[in-house]
Amino acid sequence: MRLGIFGGTFDPVHYGHLLLAETCREQLKLDEVRFVPAATPPHKLHHKISDGEARADMLSLAVSGYPEFVVDRRELKRKGTSYTVDTLAEFAGEFPGAELYFLAGADSLKDFLSWREPERIISLATLVACNRPGLPQLQVEQVAEWVGPEINDRILTLQMPGTDISGSEIRDRVHDGRSLRFLTPRAVEAFVIEHGLYHGTEK
Numbered sequence: 272m273r274l275g276i277f278g279g280t281f282d283p284v285h286y287g288h289l290l291l292a293e294t295c296r297e298q299l300k301l302d303e304v305r306f307v308p309a310a311t312p313p314h315k316l317h318h319k320i321s322d323g324e325a326r327a328d329m330l331s332l333a334v335s336g337y338p339e340f341v342v343d344r345r346e347l348k349r350k351g352t353s354y355t356v357d358t359l360a361e362f363a364g365e366f367p368g369a370e371l372y373f374l375a376g377a378d379s380l381k382d383f384l385s386w387r388e389p390e391r392i393i394s395l396a397t398l399v400a401c402n403r404p405g406l407p408q409l410q411v412e413q414v415a416e417w418v419g420p421e422i423n424d425r426i427l428t429l430q431m432p433g434t435d436i437s438g439s440e441i442r443d444r445v446h447d448g449r450s451l452r453f454l455t456p457r458a459v460e461a462f463v464i465e466h467g468l469y470h471g472t473e474k
Contacts, residue, residue, distance in 0.1 A: 272369040275304040276362060276396065278346070278355060280312055280438070281326050283463060284333045285455040287436040291401050295374050296339055298429055299399065304374070305343040305362075306330050309353035313387070321468055323347040332458035356388040359395040371396035377409050377428070383418040393418070399427045445469035 275295050281288060284306075292304045308326045320326075327344050334340035345361065346353040355373065362371055373392070377400040383389055392398075398418065402409040409428045418426065436454050444451055446469060451460045463469065 272303070272366060273299065273301045273372065274362065274366060274369045275299065275301040275372045275374050275399070276307060276359065277304055277374040278307040278309060278353070278358065280320050281306065281308050281330055282321050282438050283326065283329045283441060283455060283459055283468070285436045285438065285441055285459075286453075287431075287434055289333060289456075290432050290434055291374065291376065292340060294401065294429055294431055295372065295399055299372060299427070301339070301372065303339055303341060305341050306334065307343045307346055307358060310346045310350055311352045313352050313354065325462075325466060325468065329459045329462050332462060333456045335458070354387045356386070356392050356395070359392060363395050372399050372427075373397070374399045374401065376400075377402050377414065380414060381417050389418065393425045397425050397427060399429060401429045401431050442469045 275292070277288070277292055277295075279288070288306075292306070295301060296304050308323060308330060310323050312320075323344075324347065327342055327347060330342045334342065346358060349357075359371060359373065362369075373396040375398065380398065380400055386392065398414070400409060400414045409430075411426050411428055414426050414428060441451060441454055444454075445463060451463065
């Protein structure tokens, strides 16, 4: 089994996340991609993020009808700070023999060596770095500078389709009363409106 693991706050999920997951699924021939919303990401301890179950519910709405995409709430159930190494270790134990791929935007890997147990992360999964849309193809050598040159064989780089959307952009648009059409699935847009999310977001 080839299993992709895509963690993040997903606050909210948008088409950029979905395109990254689909790009990785298709190009790496993944059997399944697990979206893992974080409870408390260590790099956002001082940031206000939306309720975890609401973020997971929006993910479920976004991937409904796509059986290869699964929302995994383990970090929300675990509570506390969400560390990638703990999540990968759990997956490795639950899926012995599976090939694990950790999916990430390339820019999020720039501080990889400051993550908890980076060497163990590399031993558990292949890192997949997806470049920002519109930028030149990211070279493995560049990522190796961020995560350590001795692990080139555990790094893959993929080019994303040309859609550059961010969660902060969506939150700002809600704050300003602007449209979310074609930035996130309609069901997610409706959820944001119904639950009054992001209106109090500080810009």
